[in-house]
Amino acid sequence: MSQKISLLIAVLLLFSCQKNDDDADQTIALDDIEVQIQNPLNFENVFPGEEVYFRGVVSTDKSSDLTNLKASWTSDKDGLIFEDNITEDGETSFTTSTLSKNIHHIKLNIFNEVDSSISDSIEIYNAIKLFPIEKTDHSSTLTWSSLKDPQFQSFKLYRSRYKSNILQGEPIFVTTNIEDTTFVDTTALLGEKHFYKVVLNRASQAPDKFESNIESIQTGKFIKKDYPILKIVTDTTRNYAYGIVNLQSIYDTNGTGYGLIFINLKNFSVENRILQNIRFSDLDIASSGNYLYLAARSNTVYKVNLNTKNLESTITLARSAHKIEVGNNGKLYYHVTPPTSGATVFRIYDLDNNINLPYRTTIPDADASFSHGDFEIDENNILYHGESNSSSSKLSKIGTTDNTFSLINQWDSNDYQSAKIVLNNNKLYWNQYLLDLDLNIQGTFQNNSGDINIQDVSPNGDTVLGWRNLFNSSDQSIIKEIPAIFNSGVFINNSQLLLYKIDDPLYQQYESTIYLYSFD
Secondary structure, eight states, X not given: OHHHHHHHHHHHHHHHHHHHHHHHHHSOOGGGEEEEEEEXXXXXXXXXXXXXXXXXXXXXXXXXXXXXXXXXXXXXXXXXXXXXXXXXXXXXXXXXXXXXXXXXXXXXXXXOTTSOEEEEEEEEEEOEEEOOOEEOSSOEEEXXXXXXXXXXXXXXXEEESSGGGTTTSOOSEEESOTTOOEEEEOOSOTTSEEEEEEEEEESSSTTSEEEOOOEEEEOSEEEEESSOEEEEEEETTTTEEEEEEOOSSTTOOOTTOOXXXXXXXXXXXXXXXXXTTOOOOEEEEOTTSSEEEXXXXXXXXXXXXXXXXXXXXEXXXXXXXXXXXXXXXXXXXXXXXXXXXXXXXXXXXXXXXXXXXXXXXXXXXXXXXXXXXXXXXXXXXXXXXXXXXXXXXXXXXXXXXXXXXXXXXEEXXXXXXXXXXXEETTEEEETTEEEETTOOEEEEOOOSSSOOOOOEEOTTSOEEEOSSEEEETTTOOEEEEOSXXXXXXXXXXXXXXXXXXXXXXXXXXXXXXXXXXXXX
């Protein structure tokens, strides 16, 4: 009996030894294996809060079941960040968005069945992220997240119209304060797309800088249309603006049509467009505020009801009109459409009685005609006309008492002027000149370019809009440069503008841009 028991024990011991030998044979020898982290790259800059893809590859020349190997990913700052077995393809991979904002020494450890290990490591920089840009109608606010880097020297913010060369220009903002992670950009061109990147510069040479991701935005608040805008007037009572769809040159054609547009200023949108077959040249709102009158270089003036936004009626003038103004006496004053190069007269239409008034003047024949240009009317129904002609550049003050034109005063600038005159708070603004109502020069506006071309003045008379600049009316100094390319503009209120431009024609299509721009 004891002999049988001894034999059984010997058999069990034999099988036990064979099992251990088999296990030993299945243990993967790490001397024959290589491990490499392939993603991210060593010294790569990643961005806080974004997903980072990690991938490691295990390879061997021998035929082995790599799935018995265990992969362990660690960070010297965050500890264990992932753990799993190697796949059949010899890979280990995962994504995470929870890395702390820091410089991370990432290590991939590969363990076999007896906990022997091999490893590979990289250093990555979860350093600086530029957040999505917030914008208003006049600025863009950039904010970024950054690590507390003891090697920090400065932040530099770069801006470019092109993504490929964003770091080639000079930075638009530099700070040596590591807590300073916000910048308000007020100089980027409105309506244009800009790309931004932040660079953290370091004292250490390993590496000497961290770069953020790139964010982009089209700056400002704007509307783009495929038709040209000639002139806009504002209606503050209704919070609307009205614009003529037309071109400056009478010789150019517009395949997109013409007409009048209604701009809703509350939600800043083009709400409606009417009379698309009519090529208007000027418009004015009656003093009652209920009607808009439009001239079309013809004998017909169109009367639009601003409450219904529809054409109400038309008026037939004795002569063709290209510029109009409505007085506070129920009369419409118009400059007869001049010839291609030459001068013409003013006429009056009685809106209350729907009649053309006979032309009466005390102005001598030699001075009775006025060249191309613009005119305004004051509360006493006195006309102020500025010529815009290569052969004549006079500013005239013209009386209309008893419906009779009289030349009260005239001043010759002896220089070609653009076709725009502004009457505001008993002052005249004509190109670069500020004048009183007796045509005496009170000041001259200047800038570096030499082009002023005053377009409008704020309701309170304090701020003047010129080419690319806002000016102080009292001393003619520059308040600020407007970061936009525009042909003209009008004040909505004392701190807000509508600016508009016409782009060059492309494939016989015109594109206009209307900007809403606020300023302090």
